[in-house]
Amino acid sequence: MRYLEITVPEGKRRTVLDILDEEGIDYVVSDETSGRGYAAVVRFPIPTRAVEPLLDRLQRAGIGDEASVVVIDAETVVSEQFATLRNRYSRGGQVGSRTSRQVLRTKADELTPPFSIYAVMLLISAVVATAGLLADSPAVVIGAMVIAPLLGPALAANVGIVTGDERLKSTGFTYQAVGVTTVVVASIGLAALARLAGLEPAGVDIVVATELEERVAPNLFSLAVALGAGIAGILSLTRGFSEAIVGVMIAAALIPPSAAVGITVAWGMSGAAIGAAVLVIVNLLSINLAALATLWVAGYRPQGPFEVSPTRTPTYTYAAIFGVGLLVLAAPLAGVTLLDFHTTELESSAEDEVDAVLAERQYDGLESEDVAVELDGDYPIQSVERVVVTISGREPGPEPGLADRLYEEIGAHGDGSLVVEVQYVVAEERGSDADAERRVTLRTASGS
Incomplete structure (x- = not known):
C-alpha cells in the first residue's frame, strides 16, 4: 500500500x-x-x-x-x-x-551512489579481489563482491531505457563502463607490484596456482550467474526483495573476472587476459539484456499512451545490440564448453581402457593410480595436449610395451596428435602390516 x-x-x-x-x-x-x-x-x-x-x-x-x-x-x-x-x-x-514506474525510477536513482563514493568503493573492491585471487582465498574474493556498488548502475541503465529517462540511462551505462575499467586498471597495478615483489611462484603457471582458470577460460555455464543477476536485480527493485543479496550476485559476475583481466595482463598472459575480458563483456551484456527483458515483460513503459511507441524502438534497439553482442562473444564460450565435455569424455574412456589393459594376465601386479587429461594452456580456447597415466607396481622400471599398448587403446578416442604419457610409481613395502611404508620412484614413457 x-x-x-x-x-x-x-x-x-x-x-x-x-x-x-x-x-x-x-x-x-x-x-x-x-x-x-x-x-x-x-x-x-x-x-x-x-x-x-x-x-x-x-x-x-x-x-x-x-x-x-x-x-x-x-x-x-x-x-x-x-x-x-x-x-x-x-x-x-x-x-x-508491483512497484509503480515513477517509484521505480526513484529507487534506481537512489541505488546509484555519488560518483566519488562509487569510484572509491570500486577501488577498494578491486584491491581486495586481486589480493584474494593471488592469495587463493575465496573468502576474500567474496568480501570484494559484498562491497562493490554495482547493482544501481546496472538497473538504472535499463530502467532509463524502458521508461524513456535519458539521464538515468546515461548515468547507468557510464557508471558501468567506468566501474569495470577502474577494477581492471587497479588490478593491473596491484598485480604488477605483487610480481615485482617476487610473489610469482617460480616455474608455476599463475593461472593454475591461483585458481583463475575458470575465469580465463569461461564456458557457457558462466552466463547463468549474469543472467540470473539481471533478472533478480529487477525483481528486487519491483517486488521489494533484498537488493544487497542481488548486488552480490551482480558483483560476482563482474568483479572477479575484471580482477582476473588485470592479473593476467600484469603477468603478460595475453591469451588468458582475452578470455577473462570476454567473460567480463559477456556478463555485462547478459546482465543488461536480462534486466531489460524482465522490465519489458513486467509491463513497464514510459508515461502516457503516446510515449510507448517512441520508447519501444530504442528498447528493441538496445535489446538487439545486447543480444547480437552476446551471441557473437558466446561462441568462444561454446568452444570451451565443448572442450570441457570432450575432456571429461576422454578421461572417462581412458580410465576404462587402462583398467581393461591392466586386467590382462601379463600385467598382474600393476595397478592404475591416476588418469589425467592435460591441456596445452593456450588460453582462452585450449586443446588436449596429452593423457597422463600413472601406474604403480613392485618392479623397478617401466613394463616393456605397455606404453605403446595404452597409446593404441586410448588414442582411438582422440585425434592423431594425442600424446599418451605413462608414469610408473614403484612401490616397496617394508614389513607385513597394513601401514607399509612406500618408496616412490618415477619412470616415464610416452607414445604418440
Whole structure:
C-alpha cells in the first residue's frame, strides 16, 4: 500500500478531485496558502498497483511536472472504501505489489551512489579481489563482491531505457563502463607490484596456482550467474526483495573476472587476459539484456499512451545490440564448453581402457593410480595436449610395451596428435602390516 500527497496547481483542483472521485479514492483536501501557485494539497491511501495508472491519468489530464507528488509506504489502512479499491486492483484476488514506474525510477536513482563514493568503493573492491585471487582465498574474493556498488548502475541503465529517462540511462551505462575499467586498471597495478615483489611462484603457471582458470577460460555455464543477476536485480527493485543479496550476485559476475583481466595482463598472459575480458563483456551484456527483458515483460513503459511507441524502438534497439553482442562473444564460450565435455569424455574412456589393459594376465601386479587429461594452456580456447597415466607396481622400471599398448587403446578416442604419457610409481613395502611404508620412484614413457 502507498500513501500519496499531491500538491495541486492552481486551476487544476477540480480536475484532480473529479479523477479521484471516479476512481473511488477516499481522500482529504487541505487548502494551500503559501502563495506559490498551488491551490490545495490532497492526501489519500492507494493500493500499490493503482499508483502508476492513477499518476498516468493525472498526467493525461494536464497535471504535469508543476504538481508535486510524494509517495510513501503505508503499513495499514482501515477503510471499507479502500478495501473495495484494493479488490478492484487485485486482479483476481491476488493483491499485487508491483512497484509503480515513477517509484521505480526513484529507487534506481537512489541505488546509484555519488560518483566519488562509487569510484572509491570500486577501488577498494578491486584491491581486495586481486589480493584474494593471488592469495587463493575465496573468502576474500567474496568480501570484494559484498562491497562493490554495482547493482544501481546496472538497473538504472535499463530502467532509463524502458521508461524513456535519458539521464538515468546515461548515468547507468557510464557508471558501468567506468566501474569495470577502474577494477581492471587497479588490478593491473596491484598485480604488477605483487610480481615485482617476487610473489610469482617460480616455474608455476599463475593461472593454475591461483585458481583463475575458470575465469580465463569461461564456458557457457558462466552466463547463468549474469543472467540470473539481471533478472533478480529487477525483481528486487519491483517486488521489494533484498537488493544487497542481488548486488552480490551482480558483483560476482563482474568483479572477479575484471580482477582476473588485470592479473593476467600484469603477468603478460595475453591469451588468458582475452578470455577473462570476454567473460567480463559477456556478463555485462547478459546482465543488461536480462534486466531489460524482465522490465519489458513486467509491463513497464514510459508515461502516457503516446510515449510507448517512441520508447519501444530504442528498447528493441538496445535489446538487439545486447543480444547480437552476446551471441557473437558466446561462441568462444561454446568452444570451451565443448572442450570441457570432450575432456571429461576422454578421461572417462581412458580410465576404462587402462583398467581393461591392466586386467590382462601379463600385467598382474600393476595397478592404475591416476588418469589425467592435460591441456596445452593456450588460453582462452585450449586443446588436449596429452593423457597422463600413472601406474604403480613392485618392479623397478617401466613394463616393456605397455606404453605403446595404452597409446593404441586410448588414442582411438582422440585425434592423431594425442600424446599418451605413462608414469610408473614403484612401490616397496617394508614389513607385513597394513601401514607399509612406500618408496616412490618415477619412470616415464610416452607414445604418440
